[in-house]
Amino acid sequence: EDQVTQSPEALRLQEGESSSLNCSYTVSGLRGLFWYRQDPGKGPEFLFTLYSAGEEKEKERLKATLTKKESFLHITAPKPEDSATYLCAVNAGNNRKLIWGLGTSLAVNP
């Protein structure tokens, strides 16, 4: 069964304390892995798409990487405004339906 698991469920960091969020997946054929950021009461905001193992993408303090089994979202020197829930989703079929993880809730203390 296709599955996406995110860890940890929640993470609390001090401002400037770098860390990584994990998204592991078991799918029959990866057609894209997506990272989103979601603030409370808002819709998810698109961050990155990764298509093949070894691919990396960066945006400000965020860097996403992909292997054949998992993806990491690295957060370098986070700021309080990086506090949000980070969602991972995988496209594994021909019907464009995404499989979503439950998210990691990140809190960055000043």
Added chain:
Amino acid sequence: DGGITQSPKYLFRKEGQNVTLSCEQNLNHDAMYWYRQDPGQGLRLIYYSQIVNDFQKGDIAEGYSVSREKKESFPLTVTSAQKNPTAFYLCAIQDRFGRELFFGEGSRLTVL
């Protein structure tokens, strides 16, 4: 201003009433989606449409209905048959290449 617009942002409904959530887009994207988000659960797909006048059921379509009469509009009706309608509803759009989804701001429905 380009993008995707959901309305209303907040909606209260009495039990037994149908309610329709609006989703409009002006980016000329082909595909539109409706998701439901509940605390502690991942996003769950209700319905999706890849072309006008055609749509498919997602994983939790029971108690919901949609229409796609225009490319820019994909309204969702939450019917009285939906047993647990209180939730956060998200509409998303996707280009014809099937890449990333772009979401609206969401509509929070509360059944009183």
